[in-house]
Amino acid sequence: MTYTVDFADVSTVGLESSPVAPALAGLRANEARYFKNKYGHDFTVEPAGEAQATIEWVHRILKEERDLVISSVPLEATAFQVENIRMAYVFYENGLSVNVMYTVDDGGKRAVGFKLSDGMEVPEELASQFKFARQKSRLAGTIRGSYFVIKNEY
Secondary structure, three states: OOEEOOOOOOOOOOOOOOOOHHHHHHHHHHHHHHHHHHHOOOOEEEEHHHOHHHHHHHHHHHHHHHOOOOOOOEEEEEEEEEOOEEEEEEEEOOOEEEEEEEEOOOOOOEEEEEEEOOOOOOOHHHHOOOOOEEEEEOOOEEEEEEEEEOOOOO
C-alpha cells in the first residue's frame, strides 16, 4: 500500500520495526519536504515487498559501482522522476536511507547518497569507505550524509 509522506505531521507508518523509527521518519519527512518545495512532488513510498524493482536497481548500482551490499532489511522504497532526474530511495530498518539521483540526459549528474538517521551507528559496510558530514534538520535532528558519483550506465 502506497503512503504519501506528510512532513507537517511526521509519522512512523511503515517504519515501526526500526530501532530509530522516529528519527528515520523525520529523515523521510525531510526528503518529502525538499521534493514538495523544490518540485511540487508528493513523496510517496511503498513497502519493500511491493517495490522490489526499485530496491534491486539501487542494490545493483551499489554492488557494481562500489561492491557494496547493505546488510540491513529494506522497509520502504520509492522511485519517481522530477524534471530530467530519475530518483530512487530505499529506507532501511537500521535507519539508513540510500538514494540514487540519475540524470536521464547524457553527461548529467548521477550519484548515490547515504543518509544516517539521528542516533544510529555508521553501518559497518560503509564505515571504511565513506566520511559523513553533519547537517541539522528541524524534522530529522542531525543527519549524517555521504555520497559517491556513479560512473556507469544504469
